[in-house]
Amino acid sequence: MGQSKPHRPTAIVVEDDDIQREMLALFLEDNNFEVLQCEDAETAALALKAKHPSLVVTDVNLVGKMDGVDLAHYAREHGSDARIIVISGNPLxxxxxxxxxxFTKPVYPTVLLREAAQQ
Structure with a gap:
C-alpha cells in the first residue's frame, strides 16, 4: 500500500514576464504550493475553473484582452474564494x-507568503 501525498494548496501565477513568473512560481513551490503558471489572464481564467486554486498571484499588465484587475473580478464573479494578490509597478x-x-513591485517574498498564508 502506498502512502498518500500530503495535500498541497494550488496557486496560479499570472505574469507575462517569464523570469518574474518563474521566480514567483519557484518561491511558492518551495513553500509547499502546487503552482500553475500562466502568461495571460485568459489562460488563467480557464485554470481557475479547472483547478479551483487557493491562491492567485497576478500582475496587472498582461498580454491579451484581460489584465490582472479583470482577472481578479472574473475570479470573484465566478465564485472563486481564492486569495487574490495583484501586483504592479504602477498604481491600480x-x-x-x-x-x-x-502590492507594488518589487514584492518581497516574505510579504507574499504571509499574505498567501492568511487563508
Missing part, C-alpha cells in the same frame, strides 16, 4: 474586487 487602473490585495 481601477478598484479591485472585495478581498483582493494589491
Amino acid at each position: 487602473p481601477r478598484p479591485l474586487p472585495p478581498g483582493a490585495k494589491f
